[in-house]
Amino acid sequence: MTVDAVYLLQLTLNGITLGLIYALIAVGLSLIFGVMEIINFAHGELLMLGAFAMTFALPVMGLLYWPSLAVAILAIMLVGLVIYEVLLARLKPDEFERSILITLGLSIIIIHVMQYLFTATPRMVDTQYGFEGVSIGSIRITWTRIIGAVAAAAAFGGLYVVLRHTQFGRAMRAIAQNREAALMVGIRPRVVARNAVVLAAGLCGLAGAAISPIQLVTPYMGQFLIFKAFALVIIGGLGNIPGAIVAAIALGLIESWIGGFYEIIWQEAAVFVIMIAILFVRPDGLFKRGGMRVG
Amino acid sequence: MSAILQVTELRKSYAGVHALDGVSLAVEAGSITGLIGPNGSGKSTAIDCISGFQKLDGGKVVLAGNDITGQPAHHIARAGLMRTFQTVRIYERLSLRDNLAIAAQQFDPATWLDEFLRTRRYRQAVDKAEVRARELVELIGLKRYWEIETGILSYGQKKLVALAAALMPHPKIVVLDEPVAGVNPTRIREIEVALAELNRAGETFLIVEHNVEFITNLCHRVIVLDQGKKLAEGTAAEIHTDARVLEAYLGMTPEMAEAEMRGAA
Amino acid sequence: MKLAIALVAALAFAALPLMTSSNYIIGVGISALIFTVAAAALNLIYGFTGLLSFAQLGFWGIGGYVTALTVVTFGGNFWWGVLWAALINAVVALAIGYPTLRTNRHAFVIMTLTFALLVTLIARDWVDLTRGPLGIPNLPKPSAFGYHFGTTGQYYWVAWAFSVAMLGFLYALCSSRIGRTLVAIKQNEPLVRAQGIAPMPYKLSAFAISAAVTGAAGGVFTFHLGIIDPLFLDFYYMQTFLIIVIIGGAGSFWGVIAAGIALSALPEVLRFSADFRMIIYGVILVVAMFVMPTGVAGWLRERQLARMREQLR
Numbered sequence: 074m075t076v077d078a079v080y081l082l083q084l085t086l087n088g089i090t091l092g093l094i095y096a097l098i099a100v101g102l103s104l105i106f107g108v109m110e111i112i113n114f115a116h117g118e119l120l121m122l123g124a125f126a127m128t129f130a131l132p133v134m135g136l137l138y139w140p141s142l143a144v145a146i147l148a149i150m151l152v153g154l155v156i157y158e159v160l161l162a163r164l165k166p167d168e169f170e171r172s173i174l175i176t177l178g179l180s181i182i183i184i185h186v187m188q189y190l191f192t193a194t195p196r197m198v199d200t201q202y203g204f205e206g207v208s209i210g211s212i213r214i215t216w217t218r219i220i221g222a223v224a225a226a227a228a229f230g231g232l233y234v235v236l237r238h239t240q241f242g243r244a245m246r247a248i249a250q251n252r253e254a255a256l257m258v259g260i261r262p263r264v265v266a267r268n269a270v271v272l273a274a275g276l277c278g279l280a281g282a283a284i285s286p287i288q289l290v291t292p293y294m295g296q297f298l299i300f301k302a303f304a305l306v307i308i309g310g311l312g313n314i315p316g317a318i319v320a321a322i323a324l325g326l327i328e329s330w331i332g333g334f335y336e337i338i339w340q341e342a343a344v345f346v347i348m349i350a351i352l353f354v355r356p357d358g359l360f361k362r363g364g365m366r367v368g
Numbered sequence: 369m370s371a372i373l374q375v376t377e378l379r380k381s382y383a384g385v386h387a388l389d390g391v392s393l394a395v396e397a398g399s400i401t402g403l404i405g406p407n408g409s410g411k412s413t414a415i416d417c418i419s420g421f422q423k424l425d426g427g428k429v430v431l432a433g434n435d436i437t438g439q440p441a442h443h444i445a446r447a448g449l450m451r452t453f454q455t456v457r458i459y460e461r462l463s464l465r466d467n468l469a470i471a472a473q474q475f476d477p478a479t480w481l482d483e484f485l486r487t488r489r490y491r492q493a494v495d496k497a498e499v500r501a502r503e504l505v506e507l508i509g510l511k512r513y514w515e516i517e518t519g520i521l522s523y524g525q526k527k528l529v530a531l532a533a534a535l536m537p538h539p540k541i542v543v544l545d546e547p548v549a550g551v552n553p554t555r556i557r558e559i560e561v562a563l564a565e566l567n568r569a570g571e572t573f574l575i576v577e578h579n580v581e582f583i584t585n586l587c588h589r590v591i592v593l594d595q596g597k598k599l600a601e602g603t604a605a606e607i608h609t610d611a612r613v614l615e616a617y618l619g620m621t622p623e624m625a626e627a628e629m630r631g632a633a
Numbered sequence: 634m635k636l637a638i639a640l641v642a643a644l645a646f647a648a649l650p651l652m653t654s655s656n657y658i659i660g661v662g663i664s665a666l667i668f669t670v671a672a673a674a675l676n677l678i679y680g681f682t683g684l685l686s687f688a689q690l691g692f693w694g695i696g697g698y699v700t701a702l703t704v705v706t707f708g709g710n711f712w713w714g715v716l717w718a719a720l721i722n723a724v725v726a727l728a729i730g731y732p733t734l735r736t737n738r739h740a741f742v743i744m745t746l747t748f749a750l751l752v753t754l755i756a757r758d759w760v761d762l763t764r765g766p767l768g769i770p771n772l773p774k775p776s777a778f779g780y781h782f783g784t785t786g787q788y789y790w791v792a793w794a795f796s797v798a799m800l801g802f803l804y805a806l807c808s809s810r811i812g813r814t815l816v817a818i819k820q821n822e823p824l825v826r827a828q829g830i831a832p833m834p835y836k837l838s839a840f841a842i843s844a845a846v847t848g849a850a851g852g853v854f855t856f857h858l859g860i861i862d863p864l865f866l867d868f869y870y871m872q873t874f875l876i877i878v879i880i881g882g883a884g885s886f887w888g889v890i891a892a893g894i895a896l897s898a899l900p901e902v903l904r905f906s907a908d909f910r911m912i913i914y915g916v917i918l919v920v921a922m923f924v925m926p927t928g929v930a931g932w933l934r935e936r937q938l939a940r941m942r943e944q945l946r
Contacts, residue, residue: 175919185912304744338754469813473814520945
């Protein structure tokens with residue numbers, strides 16, 4: 074089989090975009106797991122809500138991309154805050170199974186309320202950029218993809234700065250590394266957990282908003298993505314943020330390459346096969362769970 | 369010399385800190401041996417390594433002539449070493465009777481098929497274990513709680529349940545990790561009497577404990593650990609007059625205290 | 634006592650087709666029986682062993698597809714199909730259980746979730762085998778010894794016999810010393826190891842048995858529906874099993890059976906719209922996890938224990 078270089082490059086670029094979206098979700102899950110030792114099953118629904126927020130915000134903002142993006146992110150952070158205060162704050166640390174079942178219930182409720190209100194009909198999102206893009210040779214990328222990828226990369230940069238250099242970022246890492254010691258030096262776990270959930274929700278809102286002009290928006294769009302994000306969190310090592318990012322981008326690339334040459338079934342199965350293989354070789358995940366490491 | 373448990377040159381370090389730095393010890397069959405030392409001296413690490421709950425970095429553990437070094441915990445238990453835990457571990461949602469029965473079940477010949485079909489072999493094994501369980505319950509004085517979930521018992525009573533469970537399969541040696549820590553003084557006396565009685569009946573014990581009085585009353589030999597090394601060994605009386613032991617326990621310099629904190633964390 | 638009640642209930646259930654000729658009611662009866670079996674299998678792995686498995690949905694789907702394909706594609710009969718469904722699921726459970734159970738229970742939960750998704754995707758995308766979203770319609774009802782279980786009423790007996798056999802098997806298992814060991818592993822795994830018991834064979838076997846029973850149940854259910862397509866892997870089924878186990882009381886054999894029979898009627902009572910029904914399921918799940926996380930059986934047990942504590946004081 075001769076491989077067309079342009080085609081391969083196109084697949085690679087698509088893969089990176091896809092991987093960045095995965096990473097936004099997986100990092101949020103990792104963040105929450107690191108601080109609270111729980112898994113938020115409804116995380117995919119936050120993404121879906123972010124995409125829906127975009128569909129409502131864009132027409133109001135006259136199709137302007139950036140203000141709509143900001144609105145969507147803020148809205149989802151607010152949703153995250155509410156979810157934390159109403160549900161997650163009542164969980165004790167390490168009530169893992171309970172957290173999954175509660176957030177599973179929440180996810181069912183969100184999906185079906187959205188479907189009830191807005192029907193399952195897929196929505197298209199139009200922005201000021203439409204389908205315009207840049208062409209390099211015979212490769213074409215739409216602006217919305219480029220901006221989505223840039224925004225995701227910027228978000229990771231921002232996250233790095235927050236975790237590394239701000240008071241509340243340090244508190245988050247402290248809790249993830251050693252809960253008892255963090256409590257002794259006066260870190261309040263509730264505040265840190267709330268910040269983590271809101272931050273993770275924001276990343277998810279960004280992912281949803283960024284993906285909305287690329288993909289059709291439906292109430293179910295979060296479900297398939299979240300399953301993969303779960304697997305990524307395991308592959309990267311539970312609670313390990315750089316691990317999740319690396320695993321996510323790698324998966325995006327692998328899926329895109331496989332999808333370009335083989336049947337779709339292999340693309341979908343890739344993540345599962347990789348996860349099982351990695352658990353066989355390295356039971357702690359690729360990068361181990363060393364508290365919450367950032368770089 | 370008939371050491372039932374022979375530990376040679378045990379080594380273990382965490383991130384460069386030597387928790388155990390070549391510890392050797394021997395427990396005579398039919399004796400009670402005490403293992404004491406300040407916080408972070410490596411006592412708990414030592415018995416975790418011996419019982420297979422932590423991987424050791426070096427050394428050798430021989431139980432009744434069998435090399436059990438580095439084997440998984442359940443193999444070591446089957447070889448005849450039963451242990452209890454510092455923070456008491458029992459099945460809180462099961463009855464006292466079930467707690468004791470489970471402790472012995474791996475040591476009878478009943479297979480899964482026997483258990484599923486409730487064959488004669490299974491029933492005989494269960495009956496035999498039940499006799500033993502009733503004896504032990506009598507001994508620890510918890511007869512009235514026979515059918516009751518152990519979760520409702522007091523902390524001291526739970527420690528007794530853990531002790532009885534460890535004795536269920538007639539082990540070659542029982543390792544007790546702080547059997548009286550957090551137990552009220554009258555109960556400590558009861559545990560002391562029970563252990564002495566069991567020892568007269570032929571049981572061998574290795575006891576890790578902070579309570580020096582308890583150790584002094586009970587143990588034939590005492591081994592003192594400090595900073596991962598054996599500091600002294602001898603009868604209780606000998607230990608009491610050992611200058612190094614007194615310094616380790618009482619005359620600690622601030623640096624040493626800090627080193628311990630690191631070891632404990 | 635409990636066994637006597639169970640026996641009477643089983644016989645009463647057997648008589649359902651004699652009491653009504655409504656295919657609708659008999660259909661609800663079949664759902665109740667099969668869902669109860671699947672929930673009891675989930676109870677074995679989650680309630681008894683303490684491992685939350687979402688893979689049940691995948692096993693259910695594999696069971697349905699294996700049974701249907703055995704009959705339609707490979708020319709076997711229904712009974713062999715159900716047997717294959719059980720066997721293949723047991724093998725799959727061993728293959729994915731071994732690497733994951735070595736790690737920790739977090740990884741196990743997430744792996745089982747991903748597995749459930751994978752099976753859904755295979756059902757949808759491996760068109761050569763599963764015929765994709767169109768599914769396999771017109772599954773023929775089975776026969777045995779010259780008797781054809783052609784109508785819903787007749788097929789009910791198949792479902793009944795299957796359920797009674799499976800529940801009997803699971804009861805024998807859960808009430809045996811093996812079941813008690815599973816509970817012990819759930820409660821205190823280090824202690825189990827200190828007592829010479831290796832947890833891994835128990836966990837793996839529980840997972841494989843749970844998978845086999847769920848798969849067989851999926852096979853029987855799909856022939857009741859008469860069609861299999863990717864909708865057979867709708868998350869709705871997993872939620873139903875979970876809610877039955879949680880409301881009944883994870884770890885209580887009879888609690889889950891009672892909840893299975895009672896709650897299987899629920900979707901039929903709540904026939905507003907599919908969305909509304911799911912919203913109510915979600916609300917039940919969230920509320921139950923906060924109000925009575927140990928289910929009805931757990932709640933009763935807590936009260937009993939509280940009384941006992943009073944008496945001992």
